[in-house]
Amino acid sequence: MNPNSPLTIYGMVGPMGSGKTTMALKIAKEKGALFGSLDGTIKSFNQPIHDLKDYESHMQRALDLLYARALAALKEGQSVVFDVGRWSWLKELADEAGAKIEIYYFEIPAEERWRRVQKRNQEKPENVYHFTMSKEEFDSQNPHHAPPLPTPGLTVIKITE
Numbered sequence: 001m002n003p004n005s006p007l008t009i010y011g012m013v014g015p016m017g018s019g020k021t022t023m024a025l026k027i028a029k030e031k032g033a034l035f036g037s038l039d040g041t042i043k044s045f046n047q048p049i050h051d052l053k054d055y056e057s058h059m060q061r062a063l064d065l066l067y068a069r070a071l072a073a074l075k076e077g078q079s080v081v082f083d084v085g086r087w088s089w090l091k092e093l094a095d096e097a098g099a100k101i102e103i104y105y106f107e108i109p110a111e112e113r114w115r116r117v118q119k120r121n122q123e124k125p126e127n128v129y130h131f132t133m134s135k136e137e138f139d140s141q142n143p144h145h146a147p148p149l150p151t152p153g154l155t156v157i158k159i160t161e
Contacts, residue, residue: 001091002098002099002153004100006077007097007098008033008102009080009093009097010024010027010079011082011087012103013085014106014159016113017114017115017117019106019159021039025083032078034079035082035083036069038082038083038084042055051134052133054131063086066084067089070093074093074097079099100153100155101153101155103147103148105147
């Protein structure tokens with residue numbers, strides 16, 4: 001990581017339904033950053049996604065593709081924003097590109113997140129969500145993804161609504 005870099009990697013950390021994609025799109029527009037979506041990348045594979053297990057089976061391939069696209073953008077001088085924030089993955093990218101990181105850490109109540117997921121289940125927004133998540137799958141997700149502690153080159157911003 002380079003705390004003095006003009007390039008920033010924006011990563012969203014939080015459970016499903018917390019608002020990660022919405023915030024990532026907002027930042028991409030405001031900062032002119034390349035937007036990288038885990039859901040959109042998995043959807044682009046054109047594979048049927050029936051449940052959470054199917055979705056997770058495509059995650060590593062999607063993350064590898066997002067990483068390659070982001071590294072190319074950063075090397076061209078463009079910041080990047082992801083609707084996913086896996087700390088070790090973001091740090092590796094920042095180290096390789098000489099960028100700094102801003103993590104947006106979402107702590108949204110489960111009831112509100114479930115309401116949002118139910119809405120997505122009905123609306124199926126394009127390039128955002130592509131299978132109907134059951135309450136059992138929602139409840140099985142671990143909502144506690146503790147962010148790293150702020151250090152030079154790493155800013156952590158807490159989102160609670």
